[in-house]
Amino acid sequence: xxxxxxxxxxxxxxxxxxxxxxxxMEVKDGELIVLVGPSGCGKSTTLRMIAGLEDITNGKLLxxxxxxTAAPPKDRDMAMVFQNYALYGHMTVYENMAFSLTxxxxxxxxxxxxxxxxxxxxxxxxxxxxxxxxxxxxxxxxVAMGRSIVRSPKLFLFDEPLSNLDAKLRSSxxxxxxxxxxxxxxxxxxxxxxxxxALTLADRIVCMSMGHVQQIGTPLELYDTPANLFVASFIGLxxxxxxxxxxxxxxxxxxxxxxxxxxxQKQLLAEYQGKHVTMGVRPENIQxxxxxxxxxxxxxxxxxxxxxxxxxxxGEAESRVTCKFKGWCDYKKxxxxxxxxxxxxxxDQTTGNRIVxx
Ligand code: ADP
Numbered sequence: 001x002x003x004x005x006x007x008x009x010x011x012x013x014x015x016x017x018x019x020x021x022x023x024x025m026e027v028k029d030g031e032l033i034v035l036v037g038p039s040g041c042g043k044s045t046t047l048r049m050i051a052g053l054e055d056i057t058n059g060k061l062l063x064x065x066x067x068x069t070a071a072p073p074k075d076r077d078m079a080m081v082f083q084n085y086a087l088y089g090h091m092t093v094y095e096n097m098a099f100s101l102t103x104x105x106x107x108x109x110x111x112x113x114x115x116x117x118x119x120x121x122x123x124x125x126x127x128x129x130x131x132x133x134x135x136x137x138x139x140x141x142x143v144a145m146g147r148s149i150v151r152s153p154k155l156f157l158f159d160e161p162l163s164n165l166d167a168k169l170r171s172s173x174x175x176x177x178x179x180x181x182x183x184x185x186x187x188x189x190x191x192x193x194x195x196x197x198a199l200t201l202a203d204r205i206v207c208m209s210m211g212h213v214q215q216i217g218t219p220l221e222l223y224d225t226p227a228n229l230f231v232a233s234f235i236g237l238x239x240x241x242x243x244x245x246x247x248x249x250x251x252x253x254x255x256x257x258x259x260x261x262x263x264x265q266k267q268l269l270a271e272y273q274g275k276h277v278t279m280g281v282r283p284e285n286i287q288x289x290x291x292x293x294x295x296x297x298x299x300x301x302x303x304x305x306x307x308x309x310x311x312x313x314x315g316e317a318e319s320r321v322t323c324k325f326k327g328w329c330d331y332k333k334x335x336x337x338x339x340x341x342x343x344x345x346x347x348d349q350t351t352g353n354r355i356v357x358x
Pocket of ligand 1: 014018019040041043
């Protein structure tokens, strides 16, 4: 069991930099939570406050109902896996994994059982007698995780554990972490700046910007109904396209296109008649066929899909747009492709917040 309650957490460093503002969340037992956001948004600080490596300036932290706000790291029953997983080079994989238990003077028989069980989970049984230098990057990362698993902590904390690995290894190790999460049923908090990792791993994502939580939700919630412009532009690759449009009668009017609203859209934007809103369209929600001309500048074949980068144009004014079409396309620079929008998101221009039904 490991439920974590983060209540109004603030972090102000000694140099007066406020890294985290009023962080609130209830992490359920067995959940895999991913904290995501650009560099410097306060993800690691949050994780380090949970681990007890940074003092909590304001707020409360409860683990299974017990107040651990001021508890030293060793009393928190958590294990942290870092990006720089320093393994002991002179020790075997077995010894590396057994190290913390040996320090704690656990019964050697218990240690042996725990190391073998962790090795089994991590598919390292045949590597136990090797030294870290004889392992691949991915295997070393697994040994680092093994060191945590043997301690059977209540909570696993991962700080960008995959960022030192190459793209292919990142994706396979990501799947291993998912598998590990399923096998152990453990509560995990995972920090990354990579939105793909967040979408593929998380039960719930916490998206942060400049120390503030922007949205907490399932990957689908953040993808389908981003709470504001920040989340809309951060989650999804290639990112969402944004256009300023005027809400006028039945229409959304931009310098480049006019779109007729559905009755639902008209109702949603009723309060915005005569005003501008920001319209967001994901690249995959732009379809070939329609009456909006895109001037192609670049055609990127990805195999299953094609990314077509281009712009809308009226007179001197231009607006860039990226479309993701199904299958293989062969557009050339200068081609004009007619498109339509399938799904649109709308944001208030003053607050940047998603416009929702009132
Ligand atoms: P992230 O993990 O999202 O990249 P961090 O939590 O590391 O972000 O940092 C958040 C903010 O806090 C940044 O502005 C960073 O410069 C600042 N910061 C981080 N660590 C310290 C520190 N020890 N002292 C002062 N400021 C810090």
